[in-house]
Amino acid sequence: MSETILIADDHPLFRQALALAVANAAPLARVIEAGTLNAAARAAAEADDLRLITLDLKMPGAIGYSGIALLHAEKPDVPILVVSSAEGALAADEARAFGAVGFLRKDADLSQIEDAMRAALNGTSAHGTSADPVDQVRREVAGLTPTQLKVLLCVLDGKLNKQIAFDLGMSEATVKAHMTAIMRKLDVQNRTQAALVARSLGLDLTN
Known part of the structure; x- marks a missing residue:
C-alpha cells in the first residue's frame, strides 16, 4: 500500500534530515515537503494516502499551536509528530492537547526521531482524553x-x-x-x- 509522509518545516536542511529519518523509518514512503503552514495545509488536503505529518511549530503562517490545529482539522485521522525548537516544559503537553501524537525537540538524536515516526505510523503514540x-x-x-x-x-x-x-x-x-x-x-x-x-x-x- 502506498503511503505519503509530509514534512512541514521552513528550514531546507532540517527537511533533508527529516527525509533521511523517513527513509530509515518508512523506506517505501513518498516524502512531500512544505516550507509554510499554508503550503502544508494544501499538501495535506491533496494527499489521499497521507500517513504521517511532521511539523515545526515555528513556520511562516503559524501562530503558536495553530499549525497543529489546522493540519489536524484538514486530516483528523493522520498522526502529527511535532519536531520543533519551541521552548517550555509544557510545550509537549500543549502540542498533544491540540492534536499532535508526539513532540520532539530539534536537537533529538536522529534515531529518536525515527523511533517516534515508527510509533506514530503504528498508532502506538495515541494519547487519552482528559476531563479537565x-x-x-x-x-x-x-x-x-x-x-x-x-x-x-x-x-x-x-x-x-x-x-x-x-x-x-x-x-x-x-x-x-x-x-x-x-x-x-x-x-x-x-x-x-x-x-x-x-x-x-x-x-x-x-x-
Whole structure:
C-alpha cells in the first residue's frame, strides 16, 4: 500500500534530515515537503494516502499551536509528530492537547526521531482524553474546521470581517457565518471573547 509522509518545516536542511529519518523509518514512503503552514495545509488536503505529518511549530503562517490545529482539522485521522525548537516544559503537553501524537525537540538524536515516526505510523503514540475543562476547550478549538481556524487566526491578528473576507476569498456574509459557528463551538458571545479563549490556549503564543 502506498503511503505519503509530509514534512512541514521552513528550514531546507532540517527537511533533508527529516527525509533521511523517513527513509530509515518508512523506506517505501513518498516524502512531500512544505516550507509554510499554508503550503502544508494544501499538501495535506491533496494527499489521499497521507500517513504521517511532521511539523515545526515555528513556520511562516503559524501562530503558536495553530499549525497543529489546522493540519489536524484538514486530516483528523493522520498522526502529527511535532519536531520543533519551541521552548517550555509544557510545550509537549500543549502540542498533544491540540492534536499532535508526539513532540520532539530539534536537537533529538536522529534515531529518536525515527523511533517516534515508527510509533506514530503504528498508532502506538495515541494519547487519552482528559476531563479537565481547559483540555475540553482545547479539543473544541481543535475541532474547528480548517476555514473556521483560518478565520479565528485572522481575528487574533486584529482583522475586521472585510479584511478577512478579502484575505480568504469569501464574502463578508460567509465570514459572519463562520464567526457565528466559531462562537457557538467555543460557547462565547462575541469575537473578542473568542479571541481571548484562543489566546488563553496558546493559539497566538509566540515561540
